[in-house]
Amino acid sequence: MTERDDETRDVVVVGGGAAGLSAALTLARARRSVTVVDAGEPRNAPADGVHGLLGLEGTNPGELLARGRDEVVGYGGEILPGEVAGVSGVPDEFSVALRDGPVLRARRLLIATGLVDELPDIPGVREQWGHGVLHCPYCHGWEVRDRRIGVLGTDPMAFHKVMLFRQWSPDVVFFANGNPIEPQDRTTLNALDAQVVEGVISRLEIDGDELSGVRLDGGATVPVDAVVVSTRMVARTDVVAGIGISPTTHPAGAFIETDQFGATSVPGVWAAGNSSDIGAQVSNAAADGARAAQHINTDLIMKDLERAVSAAAADEGDN
Template sequence: MTTDTDRHTPVDAIIVGGGVAGLSAAVALGRSRRSVAIVDAGDPRNAPAAHSHNYLTRDGESPLELVRLGRLEARHYGARIIDGVADSAIRTESGFEVTLADGSVVRGRRLLVTTGLTDVLPDIPGLADRWGRDVLHCPYCHGWEVRDRAIGIIGSVMVGHQAQMWRQLSERVTVFAHTATELAAEDVERLTARGIDIVDEEIARIDVENDAIVGATLVSGRQVRLDAVVVGPNFTSRADILVSLGLATTDLVMNDHVLGTYIESDPVGATSVPGVWVAGNVSAPMDTVIAASAAGVKAGAAINGDLIEEEVRSAVQREKSTAS
């Protein structure tokens, strides 16, 4: 349990965001004997999903179970976990102060933000309620589970590319063309060549029976039978605390299409604001769970190295002062 006194005890590193990226960073820092405080709002992006995949030795594990186990590991290495929402951050002479929604303040020498992103879905009735179950977006995360099933592709600016990836998993793929930003003649040719159906009529709703998608009803009343729906969400970074420090979000552009926003950083997560790092989906929207975890480890190691350099400079300066 974190006490009020704990919250006001400065730490080496504040981590805002307690998903796999933040927890992995906390473990890396803790194993280097750094003090860490993790502020976690308890709202991970992948919470609706029952399973996560492509995480070696943890394939099929619940995302929430990964967080539970990660918290245990982080605490084992001394991390303090504070359940709360970080509203803003400011730079101080000794580092940073993060203010929480309840008015309390956490102080630390360095700041790592791993707050992830929000998936903004197409506005189609029945869609959002199935998100993370049989409304999907990543073939590497959940494609195997719907292999050989009837899959509908909607709401993507990259629909041609996306449909081909899901076609690798099933011969029964349907593209709903009206939801695409554009569907060029070349896309139609490529889709048709692979046996992918194209429906031009607008979707009225997603149909669910017995807690599972059964199809999409079109405005004419005709139903297209489906077992799963693939969407192209807008990946909107949860970057408010970074914006409060003067950073700006950057558009995520692919093939001239804006897919969302992210915070720019160097390969180990350092931002343009000294002392501030990022890791996970807030800076790399396309990263899977294991990639976000790896990014957290890299950022944690980089922060430890930066702290070491500061400590070495201070020690050298003390020696020079003593000698003089």
């Protein structure tokens, strides 16, 4: 147990990804006592680099987070490795119980737990996730430009993925995976000049560490350099269920609803990053965390001012 374990922090941030660390940095620079609890399971860990992040293009995800942790600590913030088992309480009296660790007390909470990608159950997909298997053209499209890209038809969003990735390569193959293709969808595929493969997918072929093709049930292999999948993206909300936070379903997954400033429906609790925006890239998540932190800080200022005004009025009444 550290000296701070018995203190009531201004803010506990649950999750140490881009959103959580950006929020913690903003709060620490605002002279708030802030603790980040980080389970060490970032969504983008398999990726080679973070893309589309101005000034840090291509930075390794682990290196980016290490820099962020150092910055937070440099301004007096605290990073605690660990897993949150549950959250309870009300504003100014929240309790965050760590699995195999202390119970932290906080005035406000920020949920930045990110999400889980539910991958298609096809052999080879998980092994190549973040390398040969992709989902976001803005994250990885440039790296596979002009190459052979296969889109797996395991989800209704697959046709949308064909349309998007066709921007980066003229050689896009749609794998129907045995599913029927509606006439309007086939017209779209033809208009995009996308090859259509009708058979059921058996597995992805991997040569060494590289994806080499898509194997069909009949034994044929279609060569590709990259495969695109549509994942179901589900926010991690189990640990905050005890305070009334539940996920809102979406055609692409589930997320935590917030207002434009990141406040949830539970007083004193904010959410940022992929937990509240399942489509957010690292740049969006970091900005989201900073914005939420600014409003958390303002909320604390107003609460403290309200108390000070009440105390001053009470003193005047006594005199």
